[in-house]
Each structure stands twice: as structure tokens, then as C-alpha cells.
Amino acid sequence: MKIDADKEFGSRECPGCAMDVPENNNRCPICGYEFPNPTPRQKHMKLWGALIMLAIFLIVILRLL
Ligand SMILES: [Zn+2]
Numbered sequence: 001m002k003i004d005a006d007k008e009f010g011s012r013e014c015p016g017c018a019m020d021v022p023e024n025n026n027r028c029p030i031c032g033y034e035f036p037n038p039t040p041r042q043k044h045m046k047l048w049g050a051l052i053m054l055a056i057f058l059i060v061i062l063r064l065l
Helices: 040-064
Strands: 011-013 020-022
Touching: none
Parallel strands: none
Antiparallel strands: 011 020
8 A cells, every 4th residue: 555645754665564654653553563673765864964964064164264
């Protein structure tokens, strides 16, 4: 089951029952499957967010000099 509206909040398909489970939910509410780790995509998003913030910070500093 796939609902596009849920994609904005982040979801992953449960391997047990194919239900979309929110990324912040480590356990499937339908069948009780436990996801081993946070999804790599979420980690990448945080990493890229930090890098972009650092880049903007550096650009602002360089412009001030
Ligand atoms: Zn499930």
C-alpha cells in the first residue's frame, strides 16, 4: 500500500506486511515488525543539512571579510 501524501513525512514499507510505516516509528503497528536502524536516507539528510548550513555560514563570513 502506497500513499503519496505520506512520503513528505517519510515512510518505509514494512517487510512483514507491506504497510507504510512512518520513519520515526521503529515498529510496525500492524504486524509488530521491528526495524533494525533508522533509514540511511534520514542520516544523509541530516548530514547534508549540516554541510549546507556550514557552507552558508562560510559564505557569509567570507563576504564580511
Ligand atoms: Zn508490518
